[in-house]
Amino acid sequence: MKLFGASKLVAAVAGVALMTGLAIAQQPTFFRIGTGGTAGTYYPVGGLIANAISAAGDKGVPGLVATAIASNGSVANVNAIQSGAAESGFSQSDVAYWAYTGTGLYDGKPKVEDLRIIATLYPETIHLVAAKSAGIKSVKDLKGKRVALDEPGSGTLVDARIVLAAYGLTEKDIKPEYLKPGPAGDRLRDGALDAFFFVGGYPTGAISELASSSGIELVPITGPEVDKLLAEYKFFAKDKVPAETYKGVGATDTISVNAQWLTSAKQPDQLVYDIVKVLWNDASRAALDAGHAKGKLITLQNATNGLGIPLHPGAERFYKEAGVLK
Incomplete structure (x- = not known):
């Protein structure tokens, strides 16, 4: 009887352990993706991914x-990854580089040494x-004008200051406002x-809506x-916006940075490997191609271009297996 009772007890414990294991296995893993304002490109692309x-x-x-989460953009997303408020986020390559190296925008601040690229x-x-009526044909023509530079914490604000400085201007030379492109377009x-x-x-x-409704100059x-x-x-x-990308606007020479998907070195290698593997499968490819005009540019061949900071080990493992990284 004792042996029989012990067997029943062992079986019961094993059953509880099995059920607990299944419950743990079925618990979801949440992975937040910090994006940008809802009127920009980060947010819809983040939703697709x-x-x-x-x-x-x-x-x-x-x-x-x-889940894709709206945010103030690159700097806010880097901060969220650093603090653990988000598992990942999108950033401009310049902001990622400055954060990782403690230079530029992050000069005098602690380096975000755990930042990694997916x-x-x-x-x-x-x-x-x-505006067509503003008579602005060059960056130099912004002097004395009312100009929105995006919100504090955005990569756009950082780059706008760099562009102004290249032409000998500062925020003191313009009438600056700090608005996202949606509200800025309304104004x-x-x-x-x-x-x-x-x-x-x-x-x-x-910008597309603005070009169609009231006309713009790039x-x-x-x-x-x-x-x-x-x-x-x-x-x-160097970059160029093709003619008629926005209604009535001719081809326009400009410059660009890379959009990057970042995470923390603290994220598990296997999880990031699995995410990257799914990101580049056929179903994801079809969703990206159909879901947004920028989706076609998100390719495995471009995934390791212009990195600037280290890849996450899980991502690096996949790219080596896929033959796009040596």
Whole structure:
């Protein structure tokens, strides 16, 4: 009887352990992706990626629940990754480099040494959008004008200051406002603003809507000032917005940085490996191609371009297996 009782007890304990194990296995893993304002490019692209890698679809990472979260952009996302408020986030390559090295915007601040890259996504174009009535044909023409530079904590604000400086201007030379492209576009349409900066993939919804409803000018960012800027800041590259990307706007020379998907070195290697593997499968490819104009530029071949900071080990392992990284 004692032996029989002991057997029953062992069986019962084993059963509880099995059920507990199943319960643990079934608990979802949450993976937040910090993006940007809802009118920009980060937010819709983040939503596409979150849907692609989540387990809700049978081709996602088992047990993973990924969500795209609106934010103030690059700097805010780096801070969220550092603090643990988000597992990952999008950032401009310049901001990521400054954070990791403790230079530029992060000069005098502690280095964010745990910052790692999941993937380079696509080029982010610097847009300088002006009202047709403002008479702005060059960056130099911004002097004395009402110009929105985006919100504090955004990569756009950092780059706008660099561009202004390249042409010998500071915020004291303009009438600065600190607005996201959505509200900035509204003010420009209403005649309360002359121009605004936006860094993001083209076409972006807020600018497309503005071009269709009231017409805009895209101001070129080019000339010897830009050549000097490119020599000093290696994370910038020459870029061109094709004609009719925005209604009524001709081809416009400008510059760009890379959009990157970042995480922390503290995230498990296997989890990041699984996420990257799903990101580049056929189902995700189809979703990216169909979901947003920038989706076609998010490719495995570009994923390791212009890194600037280390890849996450889980991502690095996949890219080596896929043959895009030596």
